[in-house]
Amino acid sequence: MPDLKAEAGVLAVFLTGSHARGEADEYSDLDLSVLVASDEFVRNDVTYRGGVLVSVERSTVPHRERAFTEPETTLWNLTSLRSGVPLHDPEGVFADLQRRARAFTWAEVEEQAHARAAGLVADVAEELHKVMGGLQTGESGKVAYAILGLTFALGNAALLSTGTLIPTENRYLTLARDAWDDPVWRTTYGGMVGLTAEDVPTRGRAALTAYERAVALTRWPDGPDGALAHEAARRARAFLPG
Template sequence: MAELMAEEGVRAVFLTGSHARGEADAWSDLDLSVLVTEDRFARDTVSYREGRLVSVERRTVAERGRAFTEPEAALWNLEALRTARALHDPDGVFAAIQARARAFAWTEVEDQAHRHAGQLVAGMAEEVHKVVGGLHAGDGSKVGYAAAGLTFALGTAALLSTGTLVPTENRYLALAQGAWADPAWRGAYGTLAGLTDAAWPERGRAGLRAYGRAVALARWPDQALQTLAQEAASKAAAFLSA
């Protein structure tokens, strides 16, 4: 801690992650975040200290402020800011950011979130084709690669569409699976994401089903993206029913 406080450009230091939430176990790393004065001081470091893995993230106040204007940054940062514990905050800079995080309402970025969710889903049209091609050719590597892309793009789209915040990456898959209260989505996404013991062909087919449900459940401010996504979903459905 003293070492961090002595670094040039440090404005505040706060504890995040499982230790801040009171959920740490013997394998949990220690997550420290530092607010710095300039971009040139922004960097991430990971090291062992007395046998403990310590992750340090250094960001400017402006960079931290993206959590209040950019939906995906909000997904990943708001809960961390809300539950963080100040370790060094002489000027109250972190306290001001935390107060803003705790007062933040998802409605402030909701329209942007739906647009971004649509972009993510539509952007996976190529992965849908890769899954179909891989299943047709019996190519597990191709299906697996595409399934990985679908897992995170569709998962993030579900979280954005519902304003489901991520307190820790360890819960990402479960939160994405449960974001939409749709049994078909939850079943397909769980299989796609590897939350079951399904083999790769079934994960590929589940990815196609999950894509179709995401297209149906997402809101679409952009008609062109919706048309693209619906065409990809139609091709996936045709393959599944063949």
């Protein structure tokens, strides 16, 4: 900690992650966030210190302020700003960010979030086709690879559509699964990502239905994305037996 405070360009240091939230276990790393004066000081490093894995992330204030304007950044960063524990903040830079984070409401980015969610679902129509192709030809590797893209695109769409913040990446899959209060979505997304189903073909079939439900649950703006996604969903339904 003293060495971080002494680094050039340091404005503030605060604790984040499981230790800040009081959820750490014996394998948890120590997450330290450092606010720096300019991009020239931005870098991340991970080291062992005193037998503890320590992750240090350095970022500028404008970078952190994106949590108030960019919905996906909000999902990932707002909780850390709200729950962060100040360790060094002589000018009150972090205190100001934390005050703004705690006053922030999802309504400020909600329209952007819905538009981004729709774009994400439409953008992975190609991955959906890869799943169908892989299932048809028995190429498990192709199906598994396509599922990776669907996992995060559809997961982010669900989180953006509902304003579900991510306090830790460890909960990403379960938060995404539970974001939409829709039993078919929850069952098929959980199956797709491996929370319930095990073999790749079963996960692939679950992915097709998860995509269809994401299309149904997403709020679509006018434009070509909606037509693309709905046609992809129609093809997924036609592909599945029954």
